[in-house]
Amino acid sequence: EPEVTQTPSHQVTQMGQEVILRCVPISNHLYFYWYRQILGQKVEFLVSFYNNEISEKSEIFDDQFSVERPDGSNFTLKIRSTKLEDSAMYFCASSSGVLSYEQYFGPGTRLTVT
């Protein structure tokens, strides 16, 4: 069964450093998303991406964040200058577009900013 994959599973970085989180969505899906989950809290929407551009973004997704689909398979989230409060699980998700509410999530990247 096709699934969303994410790398790395865990990333430790120092405050102020740039990080890139990588995702490979399900191959025939058209919509891609990033969500964040701070430890013990609920999952929060960050950004959606369709047709090579951002569709919507939340208030969390400020100028420090960017997304890119550099090729036909990868979808990346970049945080330019990490802050302590960026420590969280970051989930990539994708949906087919036909039933776009049915989003399929990857296993997540745990980002720890020290």
Added chain:
Amino acid sequence: GQQLNQSPQSMFIQEGEDVSMNCTSSSIFNTWLWYKQDPGEGPVLLIALYKAGELTSNGRLTAQFGITRKDSFLNISASIPSDVGIYFCAGPIYFSSGSARQLTFGSGTQLTVLP
């Protein structure tokens, strides 16, 4: 805003028991989704509901889309140890642009199944 409130926050049940949890909102949702999250993993889609009053099953799981469109229920019958995890309800966020493909999640119900 479009907030989803889940209850209970946590549940401890004996293996074999049935369990019920719910999700409510102050605003109407046209779609309800239920996800399960295991520790250190991503949410896994369990059931999607698209019509008020709809009752949908997935194995031992049954979910209902409330008639008012402001609530949804998830029931698990004959619980087993692997049912342990956090169950989240989710629904689409509507932005001013009209797009509605993003999800807002409830705060989750932590289920513990005792042997």
